[in-house]
Amino acid sequence: MKLGRLNHVGVATPSIADSIAHYEATMGASVTMEPFDLPAQGVKVCFVDTPNSQIELIEPLGENSPIHKFLEKNPLGGQHHLCFEVPDIEEARAWFEGIGKRILGPTRTGAHGTPIFFLHPKDMEGVLTEIMESPKQAH
Numbered sequence: 001m002k003l004g005r006l007n008h009v010g011v012a013t014p015s016i017a018d019s020i021a022h023y024e025a026t027m028g029a030s031v032t033m034e035p036f037d038l039p040a041q042g043v044k045v046c047f048v049d050t051p052n053s054q055i056e057l058i059e060p061l062g063e064n065s066p067i068h069k070f071l072e073k074n075p076l077g078g079q080h081h082l083c084f085e086v087p088d089i090e091e092a093r094a095w096f097e098g099i100g101k102r103i104l105g106p107t108r109t110g111a112h113g114t115p116i117f118f119l120h121p122k123d124m125e126g127v128l129t130e131i132m133e134s135p136k137q138a139h
């Protein structure tokens with residue numbers, strides 16, 4: 001396995017609208033995209049572009065959102081996960097399974113429209129880790 005690009009840092013928030021205002025007013029970000037819902041993943045999402053990566057703002061969507069409990073423990077929100085890119089998601093899944101890391105649920109489509117999976121934080125030095133297949137290069 002070769003460490004791939006840090007695609008994004010997932011930041012949970014009780015309000016994406018408030019967080020966008022924060023990143024624009026405090027950090028000089030320019031958020032041009034509209035937040036969008038990912039019902040299958042239980043989150044509303046908005047990306048804040050940085051020069052070399054992205055902040056992925058995630059707000060709970062629906063009763064069963066996987067980040068409800070995180071926000072109960074961290075009412076202001078906070079850093080939630082790191083997402084690294086890999087060339088081939090199935091190869092990566094086999095690698096992590098082979099070294100005994102717990103994979104959380106099935107491989108599914110992430111916010112960038114490519115396959116992703118999550119590794120349990122307890123197996124990853126306390127860091128909830130998302131693995132994402134790199135978007136195919138446009139020709």
Ligand SMILES: CC[C@H](C(=O)O)C(=O)SCCNC(=O)CCNC(=O)[C@H](O)C(C)(C)COP(=O)(O)OP(=O)(O)OC[C@H]1O[C@@H](n2cnc3c(N)ncnc32)[C@H](O)[C@@H]1OP(=O)(O)O
Nearest residue numbers: 010041043066069070080104110111112118121126127128
């Ligand atoms: C996919 C769309 C988008 C994208 O980028 O494409 C996203 O990234 S969506 C992001 C939201 N979705 C997920 O996070 C899915 C994977 N997450 C999970 O399955 C859960 O959040 C899980 C299992 C990591 C934690 O679930 P929950 O909080 O309900 O359970 P516990 O409170 O029992 O947690 C167990 C244990 O883990 C610690 N924990 C929880 N969340 C985190 C975290 N974000 N980072 C580090 N550690 C975390 C928690 O404190 C518990 O530890 P303990 O010592 O037992 O208290």
Ligand SMILES: [Co+2]
Nearest residue numbers: 010056083130
């Ligand atoms: Co993510």
